Amino acid sequence: MSNNDKNELELRRLRAVDRAIADLRRGLSVIVTGEKEASIVLATEMAFDPELKTLAERSGAEPVLALTAHRANVLHIQPTGDDAIRLVIEEWMDAPLMRALADATHDLDQPFRGPFTRIKEGLPPTIPAAIKIAKLGRLLPSVVAASIELDQVEAISRKHDLSVVSLEDILAYEDSAALQLRAVASAKVPLQAAENTTFHAFRPKDGGIEHMAIVVGDPNRREPLLARLHSECFTGDLIGSLKCDCGEQLRGALKAISEEGGGVLLYLAQEGRGIGLINKLRAYNLQQQGFDTIDANERLGFDADERVFRPAAEMLKLLGFQKIRLMTNNPEKVEGLERHGIAITERVSHKFPSNTHNELYLATKKKRSGHYL
Template sequence: MSRTDAQKKELKKLRNVDRAIADLRRGLPVVIIAGSEASVVLATEMAFAGELKELENLGGTPPVLALTAHRANVLHIKPTGDPAVRLKIEAWMDAPLMRALADATHDLDQPFRGPFTRLKGDLPEAIPAAIKLAKLARLLPSVLSTDLAANVAIELAKSADYSTVTLADISAFEATAAVHLKSVAAAHVPLQSAENTVFHAFRPEDGGIEHLAILVGDPNRHEPVLARLHSECFTGDLIGSLKCDCGEQLRGALKAISDAGGGVLLYLAQEGRGIGLINKLRAYKLQSQGFDTIDANERLGFDADERVFQPAAEMFLQLGFKKVRLMTNNPEKVDGLERHGIEVVERVTHKFPSNTHNELYLATKRKRSGHYL
């Protein structure tokens, strides 16, 4: 197989996953192939009575509701040791209730729910993959699923125009997209704190949101560069939210890099530690009910931090940097870069005073996430 054919094959896999992500956001079924078996899944958040009926009429096994282990624990469902739990859909569980079971912001509205019937036996491989797709779609990490033989599901997908994707494609999606980042635009953009600044935009080949590299000055590629990884934060960066320290970190990093004579800030499309803006707002609502930032994410069914740092490593490499002096208080960023070939020669402290709105948030990062604050 020629290199061009290999690239086309990889891009087709990316395209299949990207279409599946988009279809989940539209409330459409997606077929996940797992060897000789397959699952047809719907994102629970997007499932209404009509969508649920469509799933029931496919002729597969009775549909089940799948939740992450984090979310199941909140609902007092006994753990299985698997990353997800399947529940039997009882007669009293209509579509609105199942959407509420997936969304922790409704827990106080409907505190007495159940009992639930947890399904036993081996967890089908397609379930964690489907939940991963929901996360990539920035939806709540829960799906409704029915199982079919793979050959039947493939024919169904052709006749009904359902997206079809394999376990391997989902598993490799983020890493493949990161490796195939392309520089698509660059422009000089003078900033208040750093006038000699060039913005470089990097687009993943899956067509996802671009990441930005903000290059200040002309740092030497043969020496460790002063650098900052900054996950986008609409509320903190743009409109001055006091619930986090993101805006201060962003502007403070650019000033520090400029004062040092140059460096690079990567502005990553990873809102809300990778869960997306809407889910971050949901987490904020839970925080207003007394949960800390980690508990809020986990009550929604997410991990405490869903970010991956391979795109950042790839951007550094394309810009010509292999060693960095990283401005961070987060040990996970150091580990994440080093796992993908970037040497962090120094961790540079980067913190700002708390306020009455974010002091619990910062304390949680220090006590529970090991941040150096």
């Protein structure tokens, strides 16, 4: 296969995932295929009774509710050893209840739920893949799924105009999108902290999520440069939220890089440690109930940190930076970049005083995530 053919195949695979993400966010069903089986899935967050009825009719099977092991644990459902748990949808479980089961912010509204019947038999690989694609769409990590035979996929997808995406493509999506990043625009943008600054926008060739590189000055590509990976934070960066230290880290990093004489800040589209803005607000709601930042994410069904660092590594390579002095308190950023071919010659401490609103947040990052604070 030629390089052009390989590239076109990769783009088709990315587009298949992108279309499935868009359909799930619109409340539509999609088909996820595996090596030996397939599932029609619907994002639980977007599930209403008519859609559930349609799902059962199209598949000819009884749908199940799938949750992550984190979320199932919160609901006191016994583990199965798998990353996802399937529940039988009982007669008393309507769509509003299932949406509430997926959303931890409703736990105090409906504290007594169950008992639930979990399915213990072997978990079809398409189920955790379907949950993964819900995460990629910044939806709650839960789906309603119904099994179909592989030889039914083409007929069902054609008849009902359903997107089809493979398990393999879903699992490879984040790496594939990172490897397809390219610079699509750049412009000089003088900042308060650094006037000699150029913004470079990066986008995958399939038109997916965009990231930004902010290059200060004209750094020497032959020497390790001062760099910062910064995940976007609408509440902290733009509005000035006191619940985190993100805004201080952003502006402080730009100031430090300017004083150094040059460097780069990567502004990554990974809001809320990769769970998205709406889910971050849900996590904030849980923090108001007394849960720390890690418990809040896990109660919603997410991992403590859903970010990936390959996009940052690929952006640095495209800019010509292979060695950096990384401004971070997070050891996972160091490990993540080194795993993808970026040499970290020094970890530069980057911390700011706490306030009464974020002191628990910072203490949790230090105690439970191993941050150097």
